Amino acid sequence: MEEHSDSQMKIEKGDYGYVLEDVPHMTDYLPNLITYPNPMRFNPAYSVVKQYFVDCDDTVPEKVVVHKNDPRGVHFRRAGPRQNVYFSPDEVHACVVTCGGLCPGLNTVIREIVCALYHMYGVTKVLGIDVSLQGGYRGFYSKNTITLTPKFVNDIHKRGGTILGSSRGGHDKSKIVDSIQDRGINQVYIIGGDGTQKGAAVIFEEIKQRGIKAIVAGIPKTIDNDIAVIDKSFGFDTAVEEAQRAINAAHVEAESAENGIGVVKLMGRYSGFIAMYATLASRDVDLCLIPESPFFLEGEGGLLEYVEKRLKENGHMVIVVAEGAGQELVAHSHSATAKDASGNVQLKDVGMWLQHNIKAHFANKGHMPITLKYIDPTYMIRAVPSNASDNIYCTLLAQSCVHGAMAGFTGFISGLVHGRQTYIPFSRIVDHHNKVVITDRMWARVLASTNQPSFLRQKELMEFQNAEEEASTQLLESSNSSSSSGKK
Numbered sequence: 427m428e429e430h431s432d433s434q435m436k437i438e439k440g441d442y443g444y445v446l447e448d449v450p451h452m453t454d455y456l457p458n459l460i461t462y463p464n465p466m467r468f469n470p471a472y473s474v475v476k477q478y479f480v481d482c483d484d485t486v487p488e489k490v491v492v493h494k495n496d497p498r499g500v501h502f503r504r505a506g507p508r509q510n511v512y513f514s515p516d517e518v519h520a521c522v523v524t525c526g527g528l529c530p531g532l533n534t535v536i537r538e539i540v541c542a543l544y545h546m547y548g549v550t551k552v553l554g555i556d557v558s559l560q561g562g563y564r565g566f567y568s569k570n571t572i573t574l575t576p577k578f579v580n581d582i583h584k585r586g587g588t589i590l591g592s593s594r595g596g597h598d599k600s601k602i603v604d605s606i607q608d609r610g611i612n613q614v615y616i617i618g619g620d621g622t623q624k625g626a627a628v629i630f631e632e633i634k635q636r637g638i639k640a641i642v643a644g645i646p647k648t649i650d651n652d653i654a655v656i657d658k659s660f661g662f663d664t665a666v667e668e669a670q671r672a673i674n675a676a677h678v679e680a681e682s683a684e685n686g687i688g689v690v691k692l693m694g695r696y697s698g699f700i701a702m703y704a705t706l707a708s709r710d711v712d713l714c715l716i717p718e719s720p721f722f723l724e725g726e727g728g729l730l731e732y733v734e735k736r737l738k739e740n741g742h743m744v745i746v747v748a749e750g751a752g753q754e755l756v757a758h759s760h761s762a763t764a765k766d767a768s769g770n771v772q773l774k775d776v777g778m779w780l781q782h783n784i785k786a787h788f789a790n791k792g793h794m795p796i797t798l799k800y801i802d803p804t805y806m807i808r809a810v811p812s813n814a815s816d817n818i819y820c821t822l823l824a825q826s827c828v829h830g831a832m833a834g835f836t837g838f839i840s841g842l843v844h845g846r847q848t849y850i851p852f853s854r855i856v857d858h859h860n861k862v863v864i865t866d867r868m869w870a871r872v873l874a875s876t877n878q879p880s881f882l883r884q885k886e887l888m889e890f891q892n893a894e895e896e897a898s899t900q901l902l903e904s905s906n907s908s909s910s911s912g913k914k
Contacts (some may be wrong), residue, residue, distance in 0.1 A: 435851040443497020446485055446608055449830075452512060455634050459834070461510040465547050480506030480829075486846040488655065502655075503895050505826035505840055505847035507546075512834035515548035516526040518564060520831075521611045521635065522563060522574065523555035524588045525618035525625075529649045530664035531820045532617065533586040537579040537826030538615045539577045539615050545833055547824070553603070557591040563625055565591070567601040583817060586809040603632045612640040618649040620767050620856050632839040640835035643827050644852065649808060652697035652859040655850055656841035660823060662700070663815045665693065665807050668821055668871065671705035672803040673744060678744040682795035683749070687733070688745055691777030691802045694748030700891045701748040705872055712736050712743040713878045715776075718862045719869070721881035723783055730787045732879060736794070745780070749804065752776050803912035810848035816889035857859035 438447040453641075454458055456594040464479065466472055492499065494889065508717025522533050522539055536554070543549035554572035557565035561579040572578075574592065589859020606614060623644045630642040635860035646653045651662040669692050677707050692701045705714040713719060722728050736743045756774040781800045790797045812820060819842070826847040827840040862869055862879075873880060 435853050440498075440654070443499060445500045446503070447500055447851060447854060448819050448831055449835050449851050450634075451907060452639060452834045452836055454501075455637060456639055459512050459639070461512055462514050463505055464509055464517060467509075469546060471545075475606055479506070479509045480504055482508070482526065485685060486842065486843050486848045487828075490501070490844050492777070502843055502848040502850050505830060505849050507829045508833040511547075511832040513832055515550075518547070518549040518613055518832075519551045519553075519610050520549060520613035520615065520863050521553040521555055521606075521609075522590065523557065523563070523617065523879055524590045524592045524616045524646060524647075525557065525563065525616070525622040525628060526592060527619075527649070528587055528808040529647050529659075529661040530586065530808070530810055531660040531816045532647065533579075533585055534583040534812050534817050534820035535645055535647075535824050536574070536589065537583050537662065538821045539828060540579045541576050542682075542825045542828040544827065550575075553609075554590045557593055562754075563597045563602055567598070567605045572656050572690045583820075584811055586811045589750050595612075597628070597681065598630050599632045599637045602629055603636065603638075604688075606633070606640060607636075612638075614640065614642045615645070615827060615831070616642065617645045617647050618860070619646065620653065622647070622908045623852055630723070630852065635835075641831045641834065643831045643836065644839040645823050645827055646839050646841060649700070651695050651696050651699040652695075652861065653791065654858055656843060656855070656860075657845065658819075658842065658847060660816050661812060663819075664810060664813045665700050666703045666707060667805040667813055668810055669700060672801050672807075673704060673708045673710055675802050676744050676799060677708075677800040680744055680797075683742070684819060685737050685741065685794055685796040687737070687745065687798040689745045689747065689777060689784075689798065691747050691749060691775075691800075691804060693804050693807065693904065695750040695773060697749065697861045699746040699862060701746050701751075702862055702869065702872055705746050706875055707894075708746050709875060710742070711746050712876055713745040714872055714876055715747040715751040716862055716864075717747070717748055717753070719751075719864045719881065720754075721752060723755070723787075726873075727879060727881070729881065730784065734788075734791075734794070737794070749773055749776060752780070755779075815821055828872055835845045851874055 438446040438448060452581040458792055484504035486504050488500040520534055520543055540552050543552055552574040554574045556572050557572035623646060626642055626644045633640050646659055648659045648663050649661045651659050653659050672690050677689045680686035694700050696717055698718055701714055701716050705711040721728050750773060753773060756776050756779045779798055781798060785798060788794055814827040823840050828837060830849050837852055839855055841848060841850050
């Protein structure tokens with residue numbers, strides 16, 4: 427087995443092209459740490475479990491569909507409780523922080539981290555970093571904390587939002603780690619999106635440089651489902667379910683009016699997963715617009731021509747648009763773009779822009795009056811409690827994260843890969859966004875469901891296909907390289 431490491435990932439290579447992208451461990455920079463028997467072995471609730479602990483060599487493959495002669499490929503460490511832990515329950519002083527925008531399930535994750543620490547490991551000191559007064563990571567170096575106990579968090583999963591507050595910015599690594607040291611915190615649980623997890627990676631590096639016995643673990647949060655590697659992000663199922671209500675309302679409005687058009691704007695800055703899945707689930711959508719699929723308004727084969735054609739055929743239609751769709755078109759009619767506290771570009775309102783252009787088009791036509799209703803449910807969807815599916819998922823994410831922290835792993839996020847809970851290095855989930863592949867079958871299913879054109883001219887379609895082929899070739903070459911290295 428060949429092994430090398432960088433600051434946030436350990437690479438192990440084995441036979442037949444096996445590659446393990448492992449997460450850091452406290453013993454990488456603090457050797458000879460004392461271990462303790464896992465308290466879970468004395469927990470009566472788990473006494474009936476046949477395989478009590480996860481084997482240290484268990485891994486989960488990143489790709490499950492391969493050809494028989496392909497290399498085994500990249501794997502991640504399987505999540506779960508270990509036989510030995512690196513913290514005694516009475517020495518643990520944990521903290522939880524939520525950053526970024528709201529998302530269904532935040533309170534559930536907080537609750538399950540606290541309950542897992544208390545009930546599985548006997549940990550009684552858990553703080554919540556209150557960021558409601560000092561935004562984002564500033565909560566670490568303000569004096570606002572909440573003592574979290576199972577009793578305090580018992581019912582919070584029934585509420586939307588987060589009891590700790592959630593906002594952006596304020597990342598000063600020295601001040602944050604100073605605060606962690608001063609308070610004696612040795613387990614930091616950070617719930618947030620890619621910007622937040624980039625910050626978590628920096629905090630981990632600073633803790634490692636200072637040689638502090640403390641772990642940094644993340645639970646990725648994005649309602650858009652655009653976190654790389656993992657199957658899905660928590661809150662996504664709830665968002666799709668809630669989006670159905672808005673789409674149904676738009677359909678009723680459109681169907682009840684002469685040449686009725688319902689326009690629904692949904693979340694999706696860079697990735698159109700919510701819009702795509704909500705469209706497939708509803709079957710009432712006639713046009714779905716996402717950031718990954720370009721479109722144009724005017725001329726033959728354009729969006730406005732399609733809208734007019736559909737109204738003549740059906741007398742009504744529903745349009746679903748992701749917030750990041752068509753931004754290059756909207757930018758032509760707006761001033762320079764601004765950025766939020768996390769450095770994200772503040773998007774223009776594509777829904778309002780689309781509404782204006784459709785109305786203007788039919789006003790110029792004169793002979794075809796329309797009734798257009800615009801619905802923007804995005805902030806309502808973000809603020810609802812998570813549904814049953816997401817509640818279960820949040821529980822598994824939180825418990826897996828706690829198991830990893832107690833076992834001494836650090837610099838990782840807990841995530842689902844092909845239905846298995848895994849530990850993934852920070853660096854793997856912050857380098858790019860997960861996006862809808864518009865040359866894939868799932869997007870083809872959307873086009874078949876809506877009967878909309880792809881709006882891709884032949885030149886653009888060829889460019890997308892060539893880009894996909896190039897990416898596949900690079901992946902294969904990388905796997906073959908790993909396989910060759912593993913056999914040496």
